[in-house]
Amino acid sequence: MSAINISALHPPEFILTGFPGYQGLQHWIAIPYCIMYILIIVGNFTILFVVFSEQSLHQPMYYFICMLAIIDLVLSNLILPKLLLMLLSEDYTISFQGCLTQMFFIHVFTVLESSALLTMSFDRYVAICNPLRYSAIFSNSFIMKIVGLSITRGVVFIMPLPILASRLPYCNSNIISISYCDHMSVVKLACADTTLNSSYGLVVIFLVVSDMSFIVFSYSMILRAVLKLGSGEERQKALHTCGSHLCVVVFAYSSATFSFITHRFGRALPPEFIVVFACLYLILPAMLNPIIYGARTKEIRRYVLNT
Template sequence: MSDSNRTHFTNPSTFILLGIPGLEVAHVWISIPFCAIYVIAILGNFTILFIVKTEPRLHGPMYYFLCMLAVTDLVLSTSILPKTLSIFWFNSREIDFSACLTQMFFLHCFLVMESGIFMAMGLDRYVAICHPLRHSAILTNSMVAKIGVIVVLRGGILILPSFLLASQWPYCRTNIIPHTHCEHMAVVKLACADTRVSSYYGLFVLFCAMGLDVIFIAMSYIQILRAIFSLPTKDARLKTFGTCGSHLFAILAFYIPALFSFLTYRFGHNVPLHFHVLTANVYLLVPPMINPIIYGVRTKQIRDRLLRIITHKGTTFYSCCSGSQTSSVQIWVVSWCWALFPESLTDQ
């Protein structure tokens, strides 16, 4: 009898996602900010991709890396949020075993890729500030393409063993996952085998990929700060630092909650489960939302292109945005309004 019970959950056909355990009564209310974050992330990242594609002056290393970041953010948010919202709105908790493992693979693969893209963007800022005369010679289009391929391959190669191990474990305890998505450790904890190798490999990926990326980014910014403080005037220092301020803010917004979530999930045994789940969703959803806002507001070339798009769409846009006191945030918000309601905002 015990053998038949054991084989019943081995390689289950479906898993059950609970959402946010302990906060089930608040799922509908939690879904409101989650849905708003997702809509902003989709509109913002597609806006970045559209602007870079249609503006030849933005066809350079920094903006190619920004497009890579936008695509990664779109995949990250889309890989988890539709299923999360279906749990919150329709109580659709079942997820196929293979779909769960696929979601887990793409989720962690693109997290590693995003970390690699931030490191590549740090390299671009280092070369642009510390070796400006050699920037175009070092970061050619072919070099940017090679870096992009390396970032993709690194993410896939590092995450593939975790995926293969998770697909081979016998799941004979339960098929209920106390999470909104198939997070690696949440799935592995359901296995009835010694899964320490998966746990250790997850830590290896964390420190080998994201940890080394943080070290390289820190080294780049140490050199950048040395170059900035060596400039002769305060205005020159502020202007130069402003070119990498948005990148630095985006890095902090990604790494701080991500590292906090990873470490508390493994070592924070006294932290409430619902806090674990909320933190995991925050580091996956908030960076895709704020990255296009940060780069759109702080990057003059993107702001200028947005303003031209808006003013060419009719006198309604022109009256909103042509004033000398127009803010970057206003331009960004109005451009999203045009993306949603182009016919109603275009002058007839």
């Protein structure tokens, strides 16, 4: 099929799925999502304000926490404003190009979040297992290189997804099964062979899984080093320092894994469950991350309580 014919089969817009079976309760459903949105904005901006205001927090670990906060802010703003608009005005449409744009940025920042978690695990590994070289390794120039490499990696790996999706004809349906434009949810609507799209989607998933594998390896080495520390106080301090990172890592990857399973193998699940979880797996980490770091990081907690 020629490129012209394929472009002719692009729908002018897609229809996002709200909460099937709860049309009369859409305004009430908007309330908890609005509260979560406020908590995300307040929590993550608080983290950013505290770190940049307190000179003693100008350290690599806190810079990476800020990086994660920025990613969470962007991800939530890619999803929640449109979701709230859907619930309050019942406008479920999104343009074809707008859908591909949203797909691109959601997946780029999802990969960026995985990169941030991987970098934070490496930061803790060096700080605990090789503390004498920590300052030399995590210089400002090295941090900037990590950020630049993470962004480049995200863009390069994700760019093929909307390009491949734009080359497919969509002649069966234009109703997306969730409330935002996810790659597989859009590709499922195509009336052509989507093997290439699905295969490349698995490549991206493998990238994220490889990040998770390196994180597990880093923390296994950290645990090994902690157990060799002389005093129980030193062990407790080291474990407490890593505890907040581990909480975020476990929650982020477990929710992402469950979302992957429901997307690919969850046809028997109720559609309303898939819609709710598809949103929450991106929204909940953005809301809980600043709470976890605020509660478990003594320096951040002390600054917030004293202001």
